[in-house]
């Protein structure tokens with residue numbers, strides 16, 4: 204290794220995301236769902252929708268336990284396309300050997316941001332009879348990759364002989380999941396393990412999140428890491444209700460559901476039953492709802508931005524990557540500062 | 543204790559095939575207590591096999607016997623004659639019992655009548671729940687006596703994943719979240735500080751991942767001469 208091969212100029216790693224956060228800019232990350240096929244072009248097409256609008260793009264790792272193009276392979280495509288990937292790594296499918304090996308490869312391929320996750324249980328996905336791994340948990344994963352970078356050791360303690368992989372390490376937080384009182388402490392554990400940035404679960408209930416952030420500030424956690432709050436555009440009131448009732452740790456307040464329900468009020472098709480609507484009317488309804496979903500998301504970002512300790516937003520518009528552009532523009536976050 | 547449940551009758555019949563003399567062997571310990579493979583179940587299973595074989599025109603001779611513990615040689619010695627007379631042994635002990643019979647009577651053909659499911663307890667009449675996975679390095683001292691290895695669906699060691707809701711695990715509303723239970727218990731004992739320490743990656747070599755396990759207690763072993771005498 205030559206002297207400056209891992210020279211990062213005072214940054215831990217020097218990714219755009221890290222620079223953005225260090226410069227005090229409100230960061231924006233996006234998310235790209237990989238296809239359930241070997242169709243790499245689909246990733247390029249989605250990447251084009253996000254380019255210039257996000258400081259980093261999360262690539263999911265068999266999200267919801269459904270087999271897709273791997274996050275690292277998708278990350279390699281993003282690097283080729285000139286975007287900065289944030290590769291996700293779960294503990295469900297790989298043991299500590301496989302995780303480290305894959306991360307060495309990801310680094311060699313130019314990936315520099317990493318989000319460490321527990322992973323959804325395989326029972327939710329398309330291979331519910333699979334054996335899972337969970338050799339380590341997400342906090343141990345954070346510590347392992349932070350140690351690879353800072354102590355230059357593998358998990359077993361062996362020292363790196365050559366170049367160590369230097370990742371800007373992220374972790375997730377579910378601020379409103381149970382047990383609620385423990386969530387700030389779990390966040391503290393992730394920070395102590397070495398999490399440089401945090402991306403939260405989707406937040407719709409701003410007051411509840413603000414309460415969580417109060418505790419976070421009281422514990423001084425926002426000064427030790429950068430918290431990017433998760434937001435996502437809703438497609439309909441039905442989707443909002445589904446998430447409220449079925450996704451742990453997500454509560455969608457009635458006001459937001461009401462806003463989604465009222466989308467398109469005054470239009471001739473409003474209030475009609477599905478069976479009575481023409482194709483055009485249905486299309487118009489879907490458009491009105493989506494526009495409202497985007498507006499709700501913009502309003503959420505504006506409110507969340509006011510909360511002290513929020514360093515950015517993570518926009519999850521999976522299978523609706525087109526929504527990112529209007530959201531970022533609408534929230535006044537475009538163009539992205541150059542760092 | 544070891545919890546098991548009976549295999550579907552059709553699967554058992556397939557395993558037995560066209561044997562003429564079948565011996566059902568029950569076990570008087572764990573599987574008796576969980577109503578899967580004790581004396582009573584052995585009798586019932588033997589008679590249903592007799593009946594169904596009669597109905598399909600190939601009557602089998604099905605007898606049954608139950609030993610106190612299928613997993614110890616001395617109890618198996620007691621049924622040596624019955625084992626030798628049968629064409630096939632249908633063990634309704636746990637998987638250990640089945641293997642003990644195969645090992646102790648190499649000439650016999652033994653098949654399992656139960657699915658051995660887990661190490662657990664009856665939480666109430668008619669309900670059994672898993673409690674331990676025999677990981678070989680018990681962490682219950684850190685978690686208030688509630689096992690995260692066996693009872694958290696992801697065997698997490700540093701607290702709840704984001705899927706915990708209203709006390710249940712993300713996989714099923716009927717499965718309690720182990721970490722909610724641990725949290726509540728530690729909170730009630732004023733010991734939440736135990737949860738703040740980062741628990742390092744577990745050494746799984748003491749679990750099955752290290753290969754089949756064995757314990758040797760020399761203090762309990764018989765001296766060679768003594769054993770030979």
Ligand code: SF4
Pocket residue numbers: 673674675676677678679680681682689690691692
């Ligand atoms: S920690 Fe290991 S030995 Fe202890 S109860 Fe859990 S699985 Fe069993």
Ligand code: SF4
Pocket residue numbers: 693694695696697698701702703704705706707710711712713718719720721722
């Ligand atoms: S919900 Fe609770 S029991 Fe289920 S996997 Fe998560 S922490 Fe474990």
